Amino acid sequence: MKSIKIKGSERESVGKKATKALRNAGKVPCVVYGGEKPLHFSADELSFRDLVYTPAAHTAKIDLGGTKIRAIMQDIQFHPVTDNILHIDFYQLFDDKEVTLNIPVRLQGNSPGVRNGGRLLFRKRKLAIKALPDKLPDFFDIDISKLKIGDNITVESLLNDDFEILHPDTTVVVQVKTQRAAVVVDDEDEEGEEGEVTAEGGDAPEAASEGGESQE
Structure with a gap:
């Protein structure tokens, strides 16, 4: 998994008073938990841009001069009006200690079910997993190029010995449901048609989420 360097x-x-002064100076007060004792530090707000404002999951390499720590972001607070970062909690990573993290899901390919009028439902945009730090994946890439109307992809197809997925195996991640205008065609008739679902790191325009995103 990619790591973002934070110098503080x-x-x-x-x-x-000290916290207010830091924020007025454009710095963010932070705490790292998980070690022998909490470690308090601060860093420029711009340092967190690539860590916070991204759909991807990243670890952080925190450089405090003589102290270097690998961690994950555990909690973040924003100002209700300005959206400035007020505070960030981190959790320290250790090579031999498993950690829980939400990993984004990306769709790859074009769904023939959507081309035939079906509706793509992207039910789980993130999946919670438990793994050792070196086994954390950047994304779950799911190929939907064979997903027809009525088909779905569940957590069971994403199981891996490197990590534990903290959802039931039967949890539906993405599926194609029928709509009134949907038609069913043979595989041979689908060749050469243009897809309507773009993936490759982005969500399809037709994608709809029922029940909201998973935030486990």
Whole structure:
């Protein structure tokens, strides 16, 4: 999994005045948990851009001068009006200790079911997994090029010895449901037709999510 470098400095004072001064200076107060004791530090808000404002899951390499820590972002608080980052909690990673993280799902290919008038339902845009830090995947890439009307892809098809997926095997990740205008054609008739679903790292225009995104 890709790591984002965060260069900061340890905080000697964690009181309200010191925290306010940091924010006024364009810095974000942070805490790293999971070690022997919580570690307080701060870094420029711009340092977190590639970590926070992305659909991808990344780890962080926090450089505090003499101290270097590998961690994942656990919680983040934004200002309700300005959307500035107010505070970030991190959890320290250890090579021999499993961690839980939400991994994004990407759709690859074009669904013949959608081309025939079906409706693509992207039910799980993220999946929670437990794994050792070095086994964390960047994405779950799902090929929908054979997904016809009535078909679905479940968690069971994504199982891997490198990690544990924290959802039942029968959980539907993506499916194609029928619509009134949908038609069923043979495989031979589908060749040469243009797909309506774009994937390759993006969601299809026809994609609809029922029940919202998973935030487990």
